[in-house]
């Protein structure tokens with residue numbers, strides 16, 4: 084009885100406070116997401132690649148960059164991609180005040196208007212209970228991911244393509260970066276091997292998988308959530 088009560092309250096907590104990681108579905112659909120852009124050099128290449136493979140994606144943009152490159156925001160949206168929020172200038176949401184978190188989200192919201200949807204991805208994947216409450220109050224869905232290919236580090240294109248091919252399943256949400264706000268590994272800011280790896284991966288799965296935006300993916304099945312607080316990419 085006690086265990087059942089515990090399981091029920093944990094499930095309820097995950098439902099209310101959990102962040103979305105993927106969708107349970109038997110349909111061959113998945114979502115690609117790109118953080119930290121827009122970037123004048125790499126975002127257009129990613130957009131061309133998506134067009135080539137008839138795929139759509141979700142871009143979690145940084146407000147400061149979006150304000151600087153409004154044409155890229157418009158182009159990404161007009162090509163049928165979804166635009167979400169990744170803060171104004173990429174602070175860790177676990178180390179700033181509630182007021183600053185709300186300011187970060189609202190400033191980014193303004194920079195991507197009128198193309199934004201109410202999706203938020205926290206910088207560095209850092210969250211606390213309080214930061215979750217802030218996003219709930221602002222009526223944002225927090226979107227994390229179930230797949231990545233360590234693309235914020237330096238890796239060969241074919242290794243990244245293989246990692247993606249191994250991991251992507253129906254309903255997956257995949258983390259990628261069309262820019263890196265503050266690269267921790269030298270050379271990682273060059274997105275060309277990610278783009279080449281993504282091209283190889285999309286060629287390989289073409290005809291087997293359809294890539295849709297996160298808002299579309301969420302309608303394909305049961306949305307899966309996890310209680311995900313302070314956590315770094317690297318612990319995943």
Ligand SMILES: [Zn+2]
Nearest residue numbers: 118119206207
């Ligand atoms: Zn980021």
